Amino acid sequence: MTNTTTSVRKIIQDLRSVYVPTPSYRKLETYFQSLLDQRRADMAAGLISHARGIVLVGQSGSGKTTAIRELIRQNRNLIEADPSQDICEFIGLQVPSPATMKFVGAATLRALGYPSSGDKQGPAIWDEVKIQLKLRQTCFLHLDEAQDLARYQTDKERQSVVNTLKSLMENSYWPTGLILSGMPDLKKIVNQDPQLARRLYPVEIGRLHAIREVEPVLDIVQKYADRAQVDTHSSVREPLFAQRLMHAADYEFGLMVELTVQALSKALISEGSEAPLRLQHYADVYFERSAAIDALNPFIAEDFARINPRQIFGYDGEGT
Numbered sequence: 092m093t094n095t096t097t098s099v100r101k102i103i104q105d106l107r108s109v110y111v112p113t114p115s116y117r118k119l120e121t122y123f124q125s126l127l128d129q130r131r132a133d134m135a136a137g138l139i140s141h142a143r144g145i146v147l148v149g150q151s152g153s154g155k156t157t158a159i160r161e162l163i164r165q166n167r168n169l170i171e172a173d174p175s176q177d178i179c180e181f182i183g184l185q186v187p188s189p190a191t192m193k194f195v196g197a198a199t200l201r202a203l204g205y206p207s208s209g210d211k212q213g214p215a216i217w218d219e220v221k222i223q224l225k226l227r228q229t230c231f232l233h234l235d236e237a238q239d240l241a242r243y244q245t246d247k248e249r250q251s252v253v254n255t256l257k258s259l260m261e262n263s264y265w266p267t268g269l270i271l272s273g274m275p276d277l278k279k280i281v282n283q284d285p286q287l288a289r290r291l292y293p294v295e296i297g298r299l300h301a302i303r304e305v306e307p308v309l310d311i312v313q314k315y316a317d318r319a320q321v322d323t324h325s326s327v328r329e330p331l332f333a334q335r336l337m338h339a340a341d342y343e344f345g346l347m348v349e350l351t352v353q354a355l356s357k358a359l360i361s362e363g364s365e366a367p368l369r370l371q372h373y374a375d376v377y378f379e380r381s382a383a384i385d386a387l388n389p390f391i392a393e394d395f396a397r398i399n400p401r402q403i404f405g406y407d408g409e410g411t
């Protein structure tokens with residue numbers, strides 16, 4: 092292997108920092124801005140009204156976590172989101188497991204930089220959360236992996252967590268808007284509580300369409316290669332390639348981009364910027380990620396549509 096030069100490393104870093112805006116991202120941003128505007132207007136008028144929030148769903152690898160990160164980055168001039176500062180209008184955390192009242196409350200307090208003492212019970216922890224949210228002027232609380240709110244716990248426990256979260260948006264002391272993101276199971280959790288559903292704007296990151304998205308995918312690959320100043324070989328410019336790539340990404344937008352960034356990194360590291368990006372780079376990346384044999388590699392196999400791209404070691408579900 093050749094030594095990775097500083098310039099190659101810089102290019103790869105740059106590729107990894109790119110965010111490709113999608114229709115679902117634009118929807119997310121529109122909702123977020125309207126919630127923020129409303130909140131600012133209410134505060135300026137000295138009003139306290141109920142907050143609303145957003146629920147963002149998509150499969151693993153669709154790009155939920157990245158979308159929220161981008162949302163904060165894009166809005167960093169409008170909203171204080173640095174947890175090390177006194178005022179922190181946006182706080183994010185991952186739902187802990189099991190997602191009991193106590194655990195979720197303690198994780199929220201920790202994200203607020205205010206760890207609670209271990210012996211407090213759920214309700215007392217949440218009282219502290221509410222005080223901290225007001226002190227820090229937190230108007231948005233983001234819970235990632237929110238589908239886990241339903242895992243490993245009883246219906247009763249889940250309902251009390253959901254009620255507590257709802258009360259964050261409704262309390263007249265300091266309403267905080269919830270941003271929930273998670274896998275599609277999250278839809279069920281939200282829909283089981285009509286009051287919660289009514290207070291959240293829904294955004295779904297849909298899956299890629301094997302035919303409609305051929306051109307857009309080829310376009311994204313080309314744009315990434317242009318950005319890296321690498322040429323593209325004809326093998327990554329044809330419709331069949333786009334279909335292979337989408338299948339390898341299990342039709343998830345984020346995974347499709349991630350594979351592309353990795354394939355370009357591979358091309359740059361192994362051959363420098365003189366050689367073009369080829370199908371083989373994708374096949375190599377897929378192999379490294381999955382340890383799949385060629386017959387189970389969507390970039391190589393003829394009948395790639397039957398491959399399960401989520402399995403590592405190329406297990407195809409039929410015992411092979």
Ligand SMILES: Nc1ncnc2c1ncn2[C@@H]1O[C@H](COP(=O)(O)OP(=O)(O)OP(=O)(O)O)[C@@H](O)[C@H]1O
Binds near residue numbers: 113154156
């Ligand atoms: N719009 C985008 N532009 C560029 N890269 C993206 C975009 N969306 C997602 N990605 C990339 O896709 C990969 C998966 O994204 P992410 O981790 O956000 O998915 P997720 O939906 O949160 O998945 P999980 O449910 O497994 O947590 C990451 O490598 C991320 O950088």
Ligand SMILES: [Mg+2]
Binds near residue numbers: 155156157235
């Ligand atoms: Mg995520």
